[in-house]
Amino acid sequence: MNRTGEPIEPDRARRYLLRAADEHGTHDIRGYPAQQGAPAGPASRRADSLVATSPHATGYFLPNDWILWHSEGLLEAIKLSSGDHVRVEGTPGNDASLSKLPASVWDSLARFEPLLGQLREQLQVEALQPLTRETVLRGSGWKHLFVELTAKCNEQCVHCYAESSPARTEALAWPEISKVLEDAKALNFDLVQLTGGDPLISPHCVHAVEFARELGIPQVEIYTNGLALRGRTYDRLRELGPSFAFSFYSHNAET
Secondary structure: OEEOOOOOOHHHHHHHHHHHHHHHOOOOOOOOOOOOOOOOOHHHHHHHOOOOOOOOOEEEEEOOOEEEEEEOOEEEEEEOOOOOEEEEEOOOOOHHHHHHOOHHHHHHHHHHOHHHHHHHHHHHHOOOEEOOHHHHHHOOOOOEEEEEOEOEOOOOOOOOOOOOEOOOOOEOOHHHHHHHHHHHHHOOOOEEEEEOOOHHHOOOHHHHHHHHHHHOOOEEEEEEOOOOOOHHHHHHHHHHOOEEEEOOOOOOOOO
16 A cells, blocks of 8 residues: 555646546546646656556546546545545455445554545445546536526616626527526536526526426525516415525615
8 A cells, every 4th residue: 555656736636537537437547647748847747646557447436536446456546635646455356345345444544544544434425436527527516506597687786797787688598598407407506596687587587497496406596686576476486485685785884
């Protein structure tokens, strides 16, 4: 068991991770050397340490912080947030059995290498996933997605970061909105916020909330000034039960 090379720059490790997922999926993951033409030195040595030494190792992603290469008798693990890289020989040949090693074995390994103790803790709460772009991007789930339905607003605030106004005409069409919501569900977003402009002005706002509910997105929020929250729009949204975020302004700084 040993650490390999210097710590890998986390941003560089993530770029190589996506390259590995794009080009190889779970087949014969071997890692990548430094980019062609890169100057010799610490940076290229750190990149070289991403290479799995087994020529037929299978790549796995352990959300949200680990790349694993595993073959019979060999495990290599990279912690993305720190760039630490450890290589262990004599591991089980069955990938699924990694998370089922006896606690006494993990305890012994962790005494020699604390990084493996961290790996064990992560294996107890997350399942190994194939090293693909989909699993890497999904991780253990995204948090918030902001969908700007329209740039139009029924106010024209001088401090608006989006410079929204009644004169703006840019807006998403329904096919674009529905595709974004489907992607949000596929990527396990916890919350989708509909924003603008003012989203209540969009003819698709209520439909978007309905569709998000059908897809099973856990939370839907509407960021609005509230001026258009009335009539049938109010009645239907009350039935659907999204949350709301409002901005209130005053001439008095203490209000």
